[in-house]
Structure formats: structure tokens, C-alpha cells
Ligand SMILES: Nc1ncnc2c1ncn2[C@@H]1O[C@H](COP(=O)(O)OP(=O)(O)OP(=O)(O)O)[C@@H](O)[C@H]1O
């Protein structure tokens with residue numbers, strides 16, 4: 015039988031940044047703060063939404079939390095693994111082994127089938143990658159599409175293939191930066207539902223402009239001008255919210 019999203023989850027680690035600022039200095043030595051003293055702590059097996067206007071620092075926060083960029087002040091870490099104390103090589107390896115990424119565009123290879131596009135993302139798994147991919151495709155309502163080419167899929171289907179590709183390495187964290195921006199509402203919801211399912215196994219972090227996409231999130235982080243303007247935590251029953 016295929017492995018499923020409900021299988022034994024990997025042990026989780028907290029993803030966090032503390033007092034993180036990210037400053038850019040341009041040619042005329044003007045400084046732009048993409049993030050200012052941001053502190054967040056994201057727990058395993060939770061689905062987080064990150065929202066805020068354009069330019070508020072959402073993508074920057076993903077870069078910092080995933081170690082793609084070092085904050086100019088403050089720290090970021092995955093469990094006890096502090097990115098600043100590690101070599102770039104170690105951080106790259108952490109990203110490859112523990113994190114999955116989904117972007118605004120799915121970036122599928124046009125000459126490979128759906129299944130091949132997923133399997134190439136997990137070269138170390140060999141035959142197991144096929145089994146995992148088929149199991150996840152089935153769970154996301156995509157069984158039967160595995161031998162199609164990307165050009166034969168709808169935008170929402172392509173993006174769900176990108177979600178499965180991110181899942182197949184069994185990441186502890188999936189980062190998605192506006193994964194539904196190029197989709198209509200129905201397809202957008204399907205993609206977010208597919209991502210949200212990963213919270214049985216790891217952490218899911220979804221950046222979006224669209225509040226409707228993250229109504230089911232365990233918590234929301236709202237950014238404005240590079241600062242956290244608000245955080246909302248859904249109660250465990252999922253029936254309300256508090257502020258703080
Ligand atoms: N390489 C860069 N050089 C200078 N400023 C930058 C650079 N990258 C981002 N910024 C600035 O940092 C701020 C935050 O950018 P970021 O991309 O994190 O915003 P965002 O919330 O993801 O926006 P969007 O919703 O448009 O994707 C913006 O003001 C942006 O102009």
C-alpha cells in the first residue's frame with residue numbers, strides 16, 4: 015500500500031527567528047528594511063499563514079526562516095541548528111533534506127511527465143519516490159494524471175504537482191510563497207488544502223495576499239512595513255481566534 019500523509023510523522027523542531035532584521039543598502043547608500051526586529055516561533059505540525067501588503071516583508075521572512083538569507087541583525091534557527099553558526103554548505107544541506115518549497119509558479123520540466131517531475135526531486139529515494147508520489151497524487155485527487163505532461167494539466171493541477179514534489183522528500187517544513195497567486199479561487203483552495211494536509215507530518219508556512227486561502231490555518235502572522243502587526247492563533251477546536 016502507498017504511504018499516506020497520515021503515516022508516522024517525523025519528529026518536529028521549532029522554526030524560529032529572534033529579533034531578525036533584514037536591511038538592504040542600495041547604490042546610493044539608502045537603507046531599506048525588509049524586516050525589522052521580527053520574532054516568531056513556528057511549531058511542528060501546524061499550518062501558518064503569513065499575510066500583509068506587497069512589500070511588507072513576507073518573502074523576506076521566508077528567506078530568513080529557511081536560511082536562504084542571513085538577517086542583518088538577530089538570528090534564525092531550525093531547532094538548535096542556528097544558521098549563523100553553520101557553514102553555508104550545512105545550511106544548504108538542511109534546506110535540501112528538511113525543507114520543501116512551493117513558489118508562485120510550479121516550475122515543472124516541460125519534457126518530463128508528472129511522475130518524472132516529482133521523482134527527479136528525490137534522487138536518493140529511488141523506487142520509493144514513485145510509490146510516495148503515487149500515494150500523494152491519489153490523496154490530492156490527482157491519480158491518473160501521473161503520465162501526463164505539464165502542458166496537459168490545468169494551472170491548479172500543475173501547482174498540486176509542485177506540492178507533491180515538495181512532499182516527496184518528507185520535509186519537516188514546507189514553505190510556500192504565494193502558491194495560489196496565479197490560480198482562480200477554486201484551484202487556489204485545492205492547492206492550499208493540499209499544502210495544509212502536510213501539517214499531520216510537519217510545519218506548513220504559506221504566504222498569501224488572500225485571507226480566504228488561510229481561514230483554516232492554525233495561526234496567522236500579519237506583516238506591515240517589515241514588522242509583525244498582529245498574530246492570530248486559532249483555538250485547538252478551530253472555532254475562534256485570539257490575539258497576541
Ligand atoms: N534585493 C533587494 N534590494 C533592495 N530592497 C529589496 C530587495 N528585496 C526586497 N527589497 C525590499 O524589501 C521590502 C520587502 O520585500 P519582500 O519581497 O519581502 O515583500 P513581500 O511582502 O514579499 O511583497 P510581495 O507581496 O510584493 O511579494 C520591500 O520594500 C522591497 O522593496
Ligand SMILES: [Mg+2]
Nearest residue numbers: 072073074191
Ligand atoms: Mg513576496
